[in-house]
Structures are given as structure tokens and as C-alpha cells.
Amino acid sequence: MxxxxxxxxxxxxxxxxxxxxxxxxxxxxxxxxPYPQAASIEALKIVQKRHGHVPDGAIPAIADTLxxxxxxxxGVATFYSLIFRQPVGRHVILICDSSSCFLTDxxxxxxxxxxxxxxxxGQTTADGRFTLLPVCCLGACDRGPTILIGEDLHGPVMPDExxxxxxxYS
Amino acid sequence: xxxxxxSASERRAxxxxxxxxxHDDQSPxxxxxxxxxxxxxxxxxxLEQYTYESLTEEVKTANLRGRGGAGFSAGFKWSLTMxxxxxxxxxxxxxxxxxEPGTFKDRLLMEQQPHLLxxxxxxxxxxxxxxxGYIFLRGEYHRAAASIQRALIDARAAGxxxxxxxxxxxxxxxxxxxxxxxxxxxxxxxLINSLEGKRANPxxxxxFPGQSGAWGLPTVVNNVETLCNVPGIVNHGADxxxxxxxxxxxxxxxxxxxxxxxxxxxxxxxxxxxxTGNQILELAGGMRDGLTLKSWLPGGGSTGFLLPEHLDxxxxxxxxxxxxxxxGTGLLTVVADNQSMVSLTRNLEEFFSRESCGWCTPCRDGxxxxxxxxxxxxxxxxxxxxxxxxEQMASDLGPGKTFCAHAPGAAMPLASAIKYFRDEFxxxxxxxxxxxxxxxxxxxxx
Numbered sequence: 173m174x175x176x177x178x179x180x181x182x183x184x185x186x187x188x189x190x191x192x193x194x195x196x197x198x199x200x201x202x203x204x205x206p207y208p209q210a211a212s213i214e215a216l217k218i219v220q221k222r223h224g225h226v227p228d229g230a231i232p233a234i235a236d237t238l239x240x241x242x243x244x245x246x247g248v249a250t251f252y253s254l255i256f257r258q259p260v261g262r263h264v265i266l267i268c269d270s271s272s273c274f275l276t277d278x279x280x281x282x283x284x285x286x287x288x289x290x291x292x293x294g295q296t297t298a299d300g301r302f303t304l305l306p307v308c309c310l311g312a313c314d315r316g317p318t319i320l321i322g323e324d325l326h327g328p329v330m331p332d333e334x335x336x337x338x339x340x341y342s
Numbered sequence: 343x344x345x346x347x348x349s350a351s352e353r354r355a356x357x358x359x360x361x362x363x364x365h366d367d368q369s370p371x372x373x374x375x376x377x378x379x380x381x382x383x384x385x386x387x388x389l390e391q392y393t394y395e396s397l398t399e400e401v402k403t404a405n406l407r408g409r410g411g412a413g414f415s416a417g418f419k420w421s422l423t424m425x426x427x428x429x430x431x432x433x434x435x436x437x438x439x440x441x442e443p444g445t446f447k448d449r450l451l452m453e454q455q456p457h458l459l460x461x462x463x464x465x466x467x468x469x470x471x472x473x474x475g476y477i478f479l480r481g482e483y484h485r486a487a488a489s490i491q492r493a494l495i496d497a498r499a500a501g502x503x504x505x506x507x508x509x510x511x512x513x514x515x516x517x518x519x520x521x522x523x524x525x526x527x528x529x530x531x532x533l534i535n536s537l538e539g540k541r542a543n544p545x546x547x548x549x550f551p552g553q554s555g556a557w558g559l560p561t562v563v564n565n566v567e568t569l570c571n572v573p574g575i576v577n578h579g580a581d582x583x584x585x586x587x588x589x590x591x592x593x594x595x596x597x598x599x600x601x602x603x604x605x606x607x608x609x610x611x612x613x614x615x616x617x618t619g620n621q622i623l624e625l626a627g628g629m630r631d632g633l634t635l636k637s638w639l640p641g642g643g644s645t646g647f648l649l650p651e652h653l654d655x656x657x658x659x660x661x662x663x664x665x666x667x668x669x670g671t672g673l674l675t676v677v678a679d680n681q682s683m684v685s686l687t688r689n690l691e692e693f694f695s696r697e698s699c700g701w702c703t704p705c706r707d708g709x710x711x712x713x714x715x716x717x718x719x720x721x722x723x724x725x726x727x728x729x730x731x732x733e734q735m736a737s738d739l740g741p742g743k744t745f746c747a748h749a750p751g752a753a754m755p756l757a758s759a760i761k762y763f764r765d766e767f768x769x770x771x772x773x774x775x776x777x778x779x780x781x782x783x784x785x786x787x788x
Contacts, residue, residue, distance in 0.1 A: 204517045206557050209539035213522050217481070244539075251541040251699075253523035254481050266482070270443035271643050272602040272675050274689040308525050308697065309443040309643075310482060312344065313602035313673070314609045323484040 188229020190237060194218050198237050208238040212248050216255050225256035253307075261296045261303035263341040266320040269306040272313035276328065281317045282306075284331035288338075301341070344450035347609035347625065355380070357586070359574035360567070360598060361612045364454050370489050373496040376457040382502055384576035385464050389510045392576075394425065397469040401572060404580035405594040410437055410528070410565030411641060411670040412747075413593075413659035416572075423470045423552040424560040431473035432559035434466045435537065438479040438486070438566050439521055439528040443643035443693060444675035447598040448566035450610055452479070452486035455570075456493035460516060462569030464502065465576055467514045470562050475516035478533055481523060490518050525697035529746045530563045532699065543701040544746035571595055591616025591658040599657065601626040603676035604633055610673075616661075619653035622674060633678040637762065641670025643690050644751025646758035647683070667758060683763040684770055687756055688716035694752035702744035708735055709752055719770030726775040729767050733760055 190198075197218050201211040215234045220226050226249055235242045249255050256264075267282050282293070285304055289297055296303040310325065312318045318327030321341060329337065345368060346353075346361050353362045363371045363379055376382070388397055402417025423432075436459065440448040451459060463475045479487055494516055497503045505513045519537055521527050527536045531545035534556050555561020574595075575583045583594040593615045599622050600610040606627030613622070619638065629635055637647045640657060646667030655661050662669040677686060695709035712735050718724045736757035739749040760767055 204519075205539075207538070210519075210537060212539040213536070214520070217520070217522060247541055248539060251524065252521070255522050269689070270693055271639070271686065271690055272444045274686065275603045275675065275677060275681060307482065308441045308523070308693070309445065311440045311446045311449045311480075313444050313446045313675070314344065314600065316602060316608075320482055325485075 188227055188233055190219070190230070190233045191222055194222055195237055198234065202238060209240050209244055211238055212240065212245050213252065213255075216245070216249055216252075220256060224262070225259050259296070259300075261301050263301060263321055264303045264305060266305050266307035266310070267293075268308070268310040268312075268316070268318045268320075270309035272309065273316040273318055276316035278317040281319075281329055281331055284334055288334050302338070344446050344453065345609055346450060346612065347607065348611055353612065358596065358612045359586070360451065360458070360570055360596060361455075363458075364450075368454060370453065370493075371455045371457065373457060373493065373500060376455075377500075380577060381457055381573075382461055384573040385461060385468075385502060386508065388465055388468050388576055389508065389512065392468070394469050394471050397465065397576070400580050401469065401575055404575045404583040405592070406568065406571050406575060406583065407593050407659055408565055409567035409571070409597070409671070411442060411644070411668070413663075413669065416564060416568050419552065419564075420466070420469050420562060422550065423562055425471040429471075430559055431471050433556045433561045434463050434470060434472045434475040435533065435556065435561060435563045436463055436475065436477045436566060436569055437528060437530070437533060437563050438477050438483070439533060440483070440566070441480055441525045441528055442641075442671055443690070444602055444639060445600075445642050445671040445673045446602070447600060447610060447671065447673060449483060449486060450598070451566055451570050452483065453489050456486075456490045457497065458570045458573060459490070459566055460493055460497050460502070462572040463516055464507070464514060465572045466562060466564060466569060468512070470560070472560075472562065473513065475514065476537055476556075477516060477518050478527070478537055479518060479520050480527070481521045483520075487518065487520055494518065524699070525693075526699045526746075526748060529748060532746065533563060534561060541699070543699050544748075546745060567598055587615040587658075590614050591656050592660065593658045597657070597672050600673035601676060602673065603638075604630045604678045604681075605676055606630055616656040616658045618655060619648075619657055619674060622657070623653060623676070629676070629678060633680065635676055636679045636681070637677040637683065637759075639670075639675040639677075639755065640667055641672045641674070643675075643693060644668075644747070644754055645670040646754040647677075647762055648758075649762055667754070682720070683759050683766045684716065684720045687759040688713065688720050690755050691716055691752060694748065698748060702746075702749065704739055704743050705749040705752070708739055708749070711735065712752075712756060719767055722770050722772050724767075724771040725773045725777060726771055728771060729760060729764070732756060732767075736760070 198215040201214040202208050219230045231245050232242050235245045310318045315327030350366050355362045398420040406416045407413045503515045526532045527542045532542040536542040551561040586595050596612050597615045602608045659669050691712045695713050698705045700706040715728050736753040739753040741750045
């Protein structure tokens with residue numbers, strides 16, 4: 173596709189190649205929908221699962237695989253908060269900052285994470301182990317304050333529990 | 343995972359249609375057990391005894407109102423779907439993008455009883471002549487995704503999904519679609535855009551999704567809890583559903599109510615629609631020791647604050663609607679007397695500001711401005727006129743000014759917090775008008 177090559181002259185220097193298994197998984201997702209664009213979010217998630225984030229070169233690769241425009245894929249990639257367009261740590265810590273967790277002292281928990289890890293929200297530790305991000309209500313308000321590390325929901329989390337909690341994530 | 347705080351012995355098929363099968367150990371109800379406890383009986387009954395019109399009529403008569411928070415009659419919505427021999431078959435989309443602050447009910451149903459949702463979707467598919475269902479699940483619900491995926495495989499293998507469902511000659515299947523964040527995906531038309539793989543901006547209505555929704559075909563979007571109520575209605579009838587709430591409410595059925603905040607025993611309960619806030623708060627054990635309740639949100643961050651005196655009211659759509667608030671999702675968020683309404687409102691508006699999709703100017707630009715004013719008030723650096731300005735903004739963000747309900751949802755807690763707790767806001771006004779205050783924290787930083 174012209175669109176792909178025209179817009180990816182710098183991107184192509186990444187020499188990104190989709191893993192064959194990922195390409196297969198993306199094509200499988202594509203079959204769930206009447207139009208290929210619908211699989212673009214899932215495609216980004218498949219790539220992110222392997223690489224931790226979505227490298228620049230993955231955008232035209234996904235577009236090519238699905239037969240859709242590069243801009244459509246990038247438009248989606250930059251809209252959704254859980255698609256990471258920059259490298260993140262091995263473990264992303266999502267801290268719920270919505271009202272129920274706010275009322276169960278999330279701000280103290282957030283500040284304790286910042287102090288413990290020595291990074292701000294949106295940042296990654298120097299050893300590449302953790303990234304801290306805020307997230308919308310995690311839907312576990314009866315356990316506030318809550319956090320999600322990878323696929324693990326924790327709550328209520330007290331500030332003094334952070335060191336022990338994080339030991340499980342190397 | 344979420345927990346229902348009524349034990350299995352307290353929950354019965356006749357009175358707790360949503361939760362009677364749930365296990366005390368929170369393990370999911372699998373297909374064999376579901377089948378042996380009336381599971382999928384409603385699909386058999388619907389295929390044998392109902393037409394799509396009569397099935398829609400039954401749900402309409404039951405007065406099942408949308409449990410995602412809007413309270414729109416599900417049966418009435420279905421009656422508006424374009425359908426018939428000469429109309430292409432469209433989609434049933436389950437809104438499982440549970441992200442409303444303070445809401446944790448759909449998680450329970452999906453993690454522990456996915457077949458009830460699947461059965462409800464099949465019935466909605468029959469009533470709307472849909473060809474395909476999609477469960478739009480938020481990406482953070484990993485356990486629910488695994489539970490649903492397993493249930494879909496089992497249901498398909500047993501012939502409840504796929505071509506020629508149970509030898510009826512009728513085709514219907516369901517796919518799981520998981521999201522990648524953004525609260526706005528819960529808005530009906532934004533959800534359809536997201537399902538199509540686009541940015542989740544809302545669409546203009548009309549056309550309504552029932553006329554032209556996903557990929558231009560008739561589409562019905564219903565909440566998880568709404569769909570989970572349909573099998574019971576088909577099995578036992580509209581009158582039974584109405585009787586569940588008895589004299590407590592004109593809205594039929596039960597409701598998954600819940601409480602979060604600084605109560606002794608936060609959690610979920612399935613109770614008759616129209617149960618009062620006081621009764622629910624009592625189940626939650628009341629406020630933690632040393633705290634008293636100052637205010638509460640009846641059903642999520644986009645509902646209006648209420649006072650302790652409103653706890654006597656029946657929690658249903660019409661009764662709470664008359665207070666100027668909304669029942670929303672029916673999961674209470676309680677505020678203690680030592681918690682600041684200005685800070686909480688600031689937190690809520692930060693949420694709505696961040697989650698605005700940016701499509702409409704009042705929402706995209708108004709919400710960060712409200713955050714700036716609220717931060718100044720919180721820091722005791724507000725100017726004369728700031729409160730009036732916030733009130734004006736709450737009005738300008740109201741219904742009809744933007745494509746979707748995001749801005750009106752943001753306006754509701756803002757307007758009601760000022761209405762009931764004006765003195766707390768006034769304490770933050772310390773400067774004369776025109777002595778421009780510095781933005782204490784730049785909007786956009788976390």
C-alpha cells in the first residue's frame with residue numbers, strides 16, 4: 173500500500189517485523205468482525221503483550237496485516253489509555269484514582285508508591301521494572317484503594333504493604 | 343474479584359434471580375451446573391413459544407429498566423429496533439465496559455455467572471432478530487474475560503450458540519471484544535465506534551443504534567445486569583418480575599445494590615428494586631467507627647450528591663430522579679463528615695476532564711477549566727465569583743449542549759455539591775475578583 177510506505181520512511185528504519193504467531197493471532201481476531209478495522213485494537217494489544225509497548229514499526233505492520241490505513245491504526249493507538257506507545261516497565265502499576273478509592277485514601281497510597289519507587293506518575297524506574305500510571309475506577313470499589321499490576325487486582329492496599337507486595341514482581 | 347455479601351442460603355431462585363446460583367467461594371458457575379439449575383431453559387422456551395414481537399412485549403410489560411444507569415425500558419428499546427423479514431439482521435452488544443466510578447456489580451455477574459449473561463444475550467438476539475452478539479468488556483477485567491471465554495466455548499459446544507441453535511434453525515453467536523481503556527467507551531454510540539475499531543467518539547443521534555448502529559446495521563446495546571434479568575422474565579413471566587419489587591417500586595425486579603467508601607462492610611447485595619438507602623447502609627454495617635455520613639452518591643460519579651435525609655427514599659429511577667439526582671447504577675458511594683466536598687468534587691471533575699474524548703468544546707475545554715477553579719478553591723485561593731462561575735459552567739455542560747451524556751454527567755456532581763455544601767466552597771474564596779490566581783497544579787499533570 174502506498175499509504176504505508178509513504179508515511180513510514182523513518183518508521184521502517186526500526187526494521188520491525190511482526191512475530192509470525194502475533195500475525196496469526198491478529199488474523200484470527202480479524203475473523204470475528206465483518207470489517208478488518210474492528211480488529212485493530214486487539215492487534216495493538218497482541219503486539220503490546222509481546223513487546224511491552226507498541227513500537228513505531230508495529231503500526232504499519234498491523235495496518236498491512238489488516239489491510240487498513242496506517243493513520244487509522246495510529247489514531248486508535250493514541251486514543252486508548254492502555255495502549256502504550258512508549259516503552260514501559262516490565263510491570264505496569266495502575267493505581268485507581270476514581271472517587272471511591274479517593275474516599276478510601278488513594279492519594280496517600282499514590283504518594284507512597286511515588287516515594288517508594290522514586291518516580292512520578294507516568295514514569296518508569298531506571299531498572300525498567302515498574303511504570304506507574306493512573307487508571308479509571310477499577311470496578312472493585314468495595315476493596316478500595318485498589319491497584320492493578322499486570323493482570324493482578326490488589327485491594328485494599330495500605331501504604332506500608334507496598335514493599336512486600338512488589339516483591340512478587342521481579 | 344467482587345463478592346456478594348449474602349450467603350448462598352439467603353439467596354433463592356424466586357427472590358434472587360441474578361445471584362441465587364452463586365457460590366460462597368466465588369468460583370464460577372459452569373455449564374453443567376447452570377444447565378441443572380434451569381439454565382438455558384428460557385432459550386428453549388423462547389424458541390418454542392415466543393415470536394420476536396411477543397418476547398419483546400413480555401420484557402416491555404415486565405418494565406425492566408436499563409441497569410447501566412440510564413433506566414430506559416429495555417423492552418421499549420427493543421421495540422424500536424428495525425427488524426423484520428426484509429431488514430438485515432444486526433447486532434446485540436453487551437455493554438460490559440463497567441467504569442462508572444463507584445460501580446462494581448457487572449464484574450460479579452461476569453466473573454461468577456457468565457452463562458446467565460450469555461443466555462440473556464441469546465434471548466435479546468431472538469427478540470431483536472440479531473445475527474451476532476458482542477460482549478464489549480473493559481480490558482482490565484481479566485478474570486471476567488477468562489470466565490466469559492470459557493463459557494462461550496462451552497455454550498457453543500453444547501449447541502446454545504452457533505448455526506442452528508438447538509436444532510431450531512436459528513443462527514446466533516457471540517464474540518468477546520475487550521477494550522483498551524477510556525471511560526467514554528461506556529457511552530452507547532462511542533462504544534459502537536470503539537467496537538468498529540475507531541476512536542471512541544460519540545455519534546449524533548438520530549439515527550439511533552436500533553436503526554443504524556454497528557457497521558450501519560440495527561444494533562441494540564444493553565448493560566450486563568439488564569441482560570442478566572431477561573432469562574428470569576422469560577422463565578417466570580412479566581408479572582413475577584413486577585412482583586419482585588412488590589409495592590416498593592413501580593420498576594420491576596431486583597437490583598444489585600452496593601456500597602463503597604468508609605463503611606464497615608462494603609459490598610454488594612441483591613435486593614428488591616426500591617430498597618431504601620438506609621436499608622442498604624445498614625447491611626454495610628454503617629459508617630466506620632467515629633465517622634458520620636455527610637453525603638452520598640446514589641449510583642456513580644455521574645449522579646448528583648444527596649444528603650442523609652434522602653436515605654429514606656426508595657432507590658429506584660423515578661424516586662431518586664425527583665430529587666434532581668439520578669439512581670444511576672444503584673451502587674452508593676458514601677462521604678464521611680471529615681471528608682472535603684471540594685476535594686471530592688475536584689477529584690470527580692479531574693476524572694471527567696481526563697476521560698473527555700475531546701469531541702465537543704464545552705466538555706473538552708470546560709471540564710479542565712472547572713478543575714482549575716476547583717483546585718484554587720481547594721487550596722484556599724479562590725476568587726469572588728468562582729463559585730458562580732462553576733454554577734454557570736455546570737449549567738452550560740448540561741443536557742443538549744454536547745453530543746453525549748459525558749458533560750451532563752460531569753455537571754451533576756458539580757452542581758449538587760455546590761447546592762448542598764456551598765459553605766465548604768465559600769471557605770475557599772479568599773481573593774477579590776480579578777486578582778488572577780496562579781494555577782496551583784497545571785491541568786494535565788497527574
